Every structure is written in structure tokens, then in C-alpha cells.
Amino acid sequence: MYEERPSRLAGAVVWRLTPGDDAARTVLPDGCMDLLFSEGRLLVAGPDTRAHVPEGPPRAWAGLRFFPGTAPALLGVPATELRDTRVELTDLWPAARVRRLRDRVMAAPDAATALEDIALDRAAECGRPDPLLRRLVESLDAGRPVAATAAELGVGERALHRRCLTAFGYGPKTLARILRLQRALALARSGVPYAETAARAGYADQPHLARDVRNLAGRTLGELLGG
Structure with missing residues (x-):
């Protein structure tokens, strides 16, 4: 089952996905990028130009979908480097920093809200989007x-x-x-x-x-x- 709500980060959406049928797992291009958490891993979903179906058996996900065009400034990497990919956050940020963030998410009552808090902290560092x-x-x-x-x-x-x-x-x-x-x-x-x-x-x-x-x-x- 998929559910979402507006984020406290302007234009973003907080979402959760619990395991369901394969069709529900298909992700369509939407102009956005996402910060993801699943099974102890922090990942980034780059901008899609085609439908994406996660590999492996269905599993639970928590995510923060950024407003189109705003994620690269927060992540510190051009969107072209992430197009049609899912990458570990450790590929973009120092491993020690990502471990602290992962532990923060895992200790939180709600993983999706913890991702939102991380993005809000990062946005405060980066300033307002273009x-x-x-x-x-x-x-x-x-x-x-x-x-x-x-x-x-x-x-x-x-x-x-x-x-x-x-x-x-x-x-x-x-x-x-x-x-x-x-x-x-x-x-x-x-x-x-x-x-x-x-x-x-x-x-x-x-x-x-x-x-x-x-x-x-x-x-x-x-x-x-x-x-």
C-alpha cells in the first residue's frame, strides 16, 4: 500500500510504501528525485526518463520526493549524474556522515519523517532554491x-x-x-x-x-x- 502527505519542505512529498503487487511498485517519470530508506540503506533515486521497477522481492520503503529541480542543490551533485539510476547515499556523501544519518533514521519512530527532517536540515544549510x-x-x-x-x-x-x-x-x-x-x-x-x-x-x-x-x-x- 502506498500513502503520502505534503512535506514541511516546500513542494516536497513524504511517502511510504508497504509491500504489495508488482504493478504498484512501478515508478513512472515525474520530474522528481527522491531520498529513500529501505532495509537499513539510504539511497537517492535520480530523475527517470522511463518507467522503473525495483529489482528483487517487494519490500517496505520510506521516501521524500523533492519538488522538481530542487534536489541537486541539496545533494551537491548535478542531476545528469543520477539520471535513470538508484545510488547509495554513500556514493554522494562521506560514509561516516551517511552512517550517522542512517542510525538517526533507524532510531526514529517513523523513517519517512526522519528523512524529511534530514532534508529540512540540509535545506537550512543550502538556502532557498532557485x-x-x-x-x-x-x-x-x-x-x-x-x-x-x-x-x-x-x-x-x-x-x-x-x-x-x-x-x-x-x-x-x-x-x-x-x-x-x-x-x-x-x-x-x-x-x-x-x-x-x-x-x-x-x-x-x-x-x-x-x-x-x-x-x-x-x-x-x-x-x-x-x-
Whole structure:
């Protein structure tokens, strides 16, 4: 079973997953990165460009999902280095520091809340995130073209692409596709017919929606909704 709540860290989400069926374990691209804890291990989930299914038998997870583009500044590593990967936190931070954090999580009454506290402490050290990133996400999520978004933000398209690679792990066009996918899934899950979902989410037509879902999620829209 999966459950989540808004975090005290702006834009982030605290979540928990208890073992269930395989479909529930599939992670779809969403523009985010996560700090994870499972079976005594602290990990980081990099930005996905395709569906991810954890290896091995189902197990319990606790996580903090950062607002898109904000995790690299907190972790101290460009998102491009973590794209489509799950890595141990010890690969990014000193082992002694990670051991202290792991012990802190394991001793806490709730692992997910402990991850949230760790992220809040780190955010206090790093300062406020780049406000341009939130404006970028909001503009692309509203369906605005990349060129129009760059002009709106007062940033050249090449400069915007470089900043996106660092913050999101891929360029603004890929980010726009992923955000569009999430809009479509939200509409379809609420019962909106597929043709209307395609139009409202910003696809050319229903076949375009079907192709993009298959490319990014590795499954059909019907299979995703059924799962």
C-alpha cells in the first residue's frame, strides 16, 4: 500500500510504501528525485526518463520526493549524474556522515519523517532554491512551449537547456513531455475519456497520447489505469 502527505519542505512529498503487487511498485517519470530508506540503506533515486521497477522481492520503503529541480542543490551533485539510476547515499556523501544519518533514521519512530527532517536540515544549510526552477516547472506544466517559457523567464534557450540538465537531468523538452504525461494520467484516472484527456493534456490527438505513454511508461494507458 502506498500513502503520502505534503512535506514541511516546500513542494516536497513524504511517502511510504508497504509491500504489495508488482504493478504498484512501478515508478513512472515525474520530474522528481527522491531520498529513500529501505532495509537499513539510504539511497537517492535520480530523475527517470522511463518507467522503473525495483529489482528483487517487494519490500517496505520510506521516501521524500523533492519538488522538481530542487534536489541537486541539496545533494551537491548535478542531476545528469543520477539520471535513470538508484545510488547509495554513500556514493554522494562521506560514509561516516551517511552512517550517522542512517542510525538517526533507524532510531526514529517513523523513517519517512526522519528523512524529511534530514532534508529540512540540509535545506537550512543550502538556502532557498532557485526561484526560476519553480517558474519553469509551472510554465511547462501549463503547456507553454519551451521557447515561450524561455522568453517569459528572460533566459536564452541554450542557457535554459544547460540549467535544466543540472537541475532535472535532461533538457526542457523532455521535462515538458514528462509533465504532460503526469497531467494525462491525472485526467484519465479521474475518468476523463482518452480523447478528451489527450486534448486537455496537450497532445495532438489520442494516438499521440498512446505513443507517448508507451514510450515513457513502457505500458499502455489502459494497463497503467488498471494497475
